[in-house]
Amino acid sequence: MPLPSQPLRKLGFLTIGLFDEADPRRGHESTLEIIELGERLGFDSAWLRHRHLQYGISSPVAVLAAASQRTHRIELGTAVTPLGWENPLRLAEDLSTVDILSGGRLNPGVSVGPPMHYDQVKQALYPDTAASEDFGYDRVERLLDFVRGKPATDFSGVEGFEAFSDRVQPQSPGLGGRMWYGGGSLRSARWAGEHGMNLLTSSVVKAEESEDFAEIQLSHIRTFRAHHPDGDAARVSQGLVVIPTDSATREQRAKYEEYAAQRTPRTTTPQGPARMMFAPDLVGTSEELAERLHAHAAFREIDEVAFALPFTFDHEDYVQILTDLATRLGPALGWRRAG
Known part of the structure; x- marks a missing residue:
């Protein structure tokens, strides 16, 4: 077994926040309860993923605003916001507002590219500009500029009884240093570094130099x-599906193993024209998982993680998984709970 990596410094988790169309409030409340549990267990961060026109959280920023009022310490992030669905100026206002409400705990993660199923949604999303929208890195640069305080207009001052700013308001000090890019290619990793962002390594990557996920x-x-x-001190957080079974029931263990087995075939070879590689889901006891992670080439390079919760499990399953992550696996990786 390879020597262990450096002790894990930050332990986080990611959830999609599924809900029943007939009772969406229950699903959103479950997500908020999971974030509250994460804080009680000492997790450093909780992250939400976007799902548009599906039965998962479509507005993580709104949900994190609610979470900011029900927690006090845990950092709150998006992993990731696809900017093809967003206006960078309006998003900068929302992010700054939630960061102020949270006391400086927001960690927005973003990505580029056209919206999923763009041909089917473009008429609703951009009815007049669909053909001319730019879904590349320029969109991220605009967001970064607004969050970091660059002018959004050449007008400021007083007009009548109203005062106007040339910058996004509120400005939240420090937010610009907590912007993350969700990258799955060498090009995006380089771009994020050159623009002083933090990097969320994806569980889906392009097979450019290798067909071994950890090496990629x-x-x-x-x-x-x-x-x-910042060189070697630049922040990187690794995202993998990691499911400890220490306190799981027999039925839960069977469910977890079946879930991973169904998803394993896609992890063996590059998928589709873009040659995408998927990370294998890791299921087992914390002792087994710690050994597998210490042998993972990329894990040995980082000291922050945001382990993804499987998307189709029940609330009780998430409680068990988070509890084992915080009380069993985290300590086995050298992590010490916050608070």
Whole structure:
């Protein structure tokens, strides 16, 4: 077994927040309860993923605003916001507002590219500009500029009884340093580094230099840091599906193993024209998981994680998984609980 990596410094988790169309409030409340539980267990961060026109959280920023009022310490992030669905100026206002409400705990993660199923949704999303919308890195740069305080207009001052600012308001000090990019390619890793962002390594990557997932992810981390002003100190968080079974019932263990088995075939070879590689889901006791993670080339390079919760499980399953992550696996990886 390889020598252990450096002790894990930050332990986080990611959830999609599924809900029943007939009772969406229950699903959203479950997500908020899971975030509250995460804080009680000492997790450093909780992250939400976007799902548009599906039965998962479509507005993580709104849900995190609610979470900010029900928690006090845990950091709150998006992993990730696809900017093809967003206006960077309006999103900057929302992010700054939630960061103020949270006391500086927001960690927005973003990505580029056209919205999923763009041909089917573009008429509703951009009825007049669909053909001319730019879904590349320029969209991220605009967001970064607004969050970091660059002018959004050449007008400011008093008009009548109203005062106007040329910058997004409120401005939230420090938010610009907590912007993350969700990257799955060497190009995106380099771009994020050059623009001083933090990097969320994806559980889906492009097979560019290898067909070994860990090696690909490692190359992204090293490329990012090689081009970041902070070098080896630049922040990287690894995202993998990790399911500890220490306190799981027999039925839960069977469910988890079946879930992973159904998803394993897609992890063996690159998928589709873009040659996407998927990370295998990790299921087992915390002792087994710690050994597998310490042997993972990319994990040995980082000290922050945001382990993804499986998307189709029940609330009780998430309680068990989070509890084992915080009380069993985290300590086995050298992590010490916050608070």
